Amino acid sequence: MHSQNLINVITDALPGLNKSEAKVARVILSDPDAATQSSIATLAKKASVSEPSVNRFCKRFDAAGFPDFKLKLAKSLASGIRFVNRNVDPDDDVGSYTPKIIDSTINTLALVRDKISHPRVNQVVDCLIQAKRIYFFGLGASGSVARDAENKFFRFNLPVSSHDDVLMQRMLASTGGTGDVFFIISHTGRTKEVVEVAEIARSNGSTVIGLTAADSPLAHMSSVTLDVDVPENTDEYMPMASRIVHLVILDVLATGVTLRRGPDFLPHLEKIKNSLKPTRYRSES
Amino acid sequence: MHSQNLINVITDALPGLNKSEAKVARVILSDPDAATQSSIATLAKKASVSEPSVNRFCKRFDAAGFPDFKLKLAKSLASGIRFVNRNVDPDDDVGSYTPKIIDSTINTLALVRDKISHPRVNQVVDCLIQAKRIYFFGLGASGSVARDAENKFFRFNLPVSSHDDVLMQRMLASTGGTGDVFFIISHTGRTKEVVEVAEIARSNGSTVIGLTAADSPLAHMSSVTLDVDVPENTDEYMPMASRIVHLVILDVLATGVTLRRGPDFLPHLEKIKNSLKPTRYRSES
DNA sequence: TAATTTACGTAATTTTATTACACATCAAAG
DNA sequence: CTTTGATGTGTAATAAAATTACGTAAATTA
Incomplete structure (x- = not known):
């Protein structure tokens, strides 16, 4: 029902990709957050491929086009990154650990919502x-x-x-x-x-x-x-x-x-x- | 701190908005998910305002421009927080009431996260x-x-x-x-x-x-x-x-x-x- | 009501994305 | 080794989208 994390999907698909598509994939995976903020031109240059290659890459992953792809990527990050990086640090203060704990609870619930049978x-x-x-x-x-x-x-x-x-x-x-x-x-x-x-x-x-x-x-x-x-x-x-x-x-x-x-x-x-x-x-x- | 949900931010700011900005806000709030997928032109038409108005609206909410705004909105949506309170209907089935209840809990937690002193x-x-x-x-x-x-x-x-x-x-x-x-x-x-x-x-x-x-x-x-x-x-x-x-x-x-x-x-x-x-x-x- | 500020839209411009097409690469068959 | 067809990739043209500059309208204040 809820789409699987795009990052994982790309990682899984990586071996079966063309040369230039793989280049694009690697650039995106290396810094997904930056990818959501760059234009197709920037990303193409970073990956040393042409802009249409990036576009084709996006379409391969069920996106309508580049902007749509960025959107989906952003969503994946929003639900994923918080998970990974939101552990309480020993030197956190109230302002940091409070939202972290609440967020991690929220994330867990969201996960359960999508997984429960x-x-x-x-x-x-x-x-x-x-x-x-x-x-x-x-x-x-x-x-x-x-x-x-x-x-x-x-x-x-x-x-x-x-x-x-x-x-x-x-x-x-x-x-x-x-x-x-x-x-x-x-x-x-x-x-x-x-x-x-x-x-x-x-x-x-x-x-x-x-x-x-x-x-x-x-x-x-x-x-x-x-x-x-x-x-x-x-x-x-x-x-x-x-x-x-x-x-x-x-x-x-x-x-x-x-x-x-x-x-x-x-x-x-x-x-x-x-x-x-x-x-x-x-x-x- | 900056994890404040965009939807809530917009809702809170609504009363202090200009006429056309308010129109834009209402259209976005009424269907945030659709908003993330529309172009600035579509959205402008839906809200019966000009495209630059939409653009100004976005900038008011600390976005670089319309695409950036859409991105932020998408992230807000993805972070597990569903908008408006979805009440359970007497004729809901498992597939409806389960996510509704979980979502409303998530919502409440998000609210507390942003409000707690x-x-x-x-x-x-x-x-x-x-x-x-x-x-x-x-x-x-x-x-x-x-x-x-x-x-x-x-x-x-x-x-x-x-x-x-x-x-x-x-x-x-x-x-x-x-x-x-x-x-x-x-x-x-x-x-x-x-x-x-x-x-x-x-x-x-x-x-x-x-x-x-x-x-x-x-x-x-x-x-x-x-x-x-x-x-x-x-x-x-x-x-x-x-x-x-x-x-x-x-x-x-x-x-x-x-x-x-x-x-x-x-x-x-x-x-x-x-x-x-x-x-x-x-x-x- | 005039002056001034603020809000808004039109149109031009720029940026960004997509498409159409041509060239290149590669694999398999001749 | 070619040749052939298929697939992959880039160039350039085109289309779409977003932004900016600017002018007019509305609102606010004196």
């Missing part, structure tokens, strides 16, 4: 709708994600609970059965305890939904996996982006469930919302 | 660094944010805890004193219980940090407020974006604290990270 989401919504009972499990940072999920899904009038205690998780998994859904959240998908819990749940006939990394042990153990590949490169020491992604995916799922329930369900949500009113100071608006 | 962040980091003890308080959805914060800040070797029990919060607030920091998270900032807890804490000489809406009762009661104005319009029935924003701001604060601690502190974080290794299945990479 819609049929899979649908499938999970199905599971959740049909569930007799839903358990949200997570450890560490994913524990609070699970808790948040509980806070969201209890509104659907379903028996929902969240647990971050491994023993509790094991016990619940072993007493569950058909119709029970165990929604397990784990960034790595490699935590032994969690995978074991998934195994126990499966062996008792429960459905296990894994919100976790693709191809991880947990992913393989789950009935349905919502896989999220979050490059946690921004930050070496604490989970950051993955939590956020998990939460947003849970928002998506909750929305999916709400929509499936149809408009008749809205009054119920309204009721919950109103129940909080007396706890609040009146808004001046 | 850096000095204020710095001030809060100061407080947290100097704290003898930190309590994270929240109710409902903010409860899990508080819990997440605990999970993040315990790594700094500080006595940290999180609480979502009102009575517990009251008791802790009343037994605190100078050097204690109460970090209170609340989307609305109008929950009576929470504001009262803040009041109690303040009256005992503790520092209260409010992560909440500007101008809310809680904001007024806090020693320092990190105010976040999140238009929770996307969704009537559940808090969505605000949670995420709170979490990301906590990421920012945690980063601030880490950087202040300096490089000597990294081994400690490394140690915590390594402590989890034995709980994991080995990665095949």
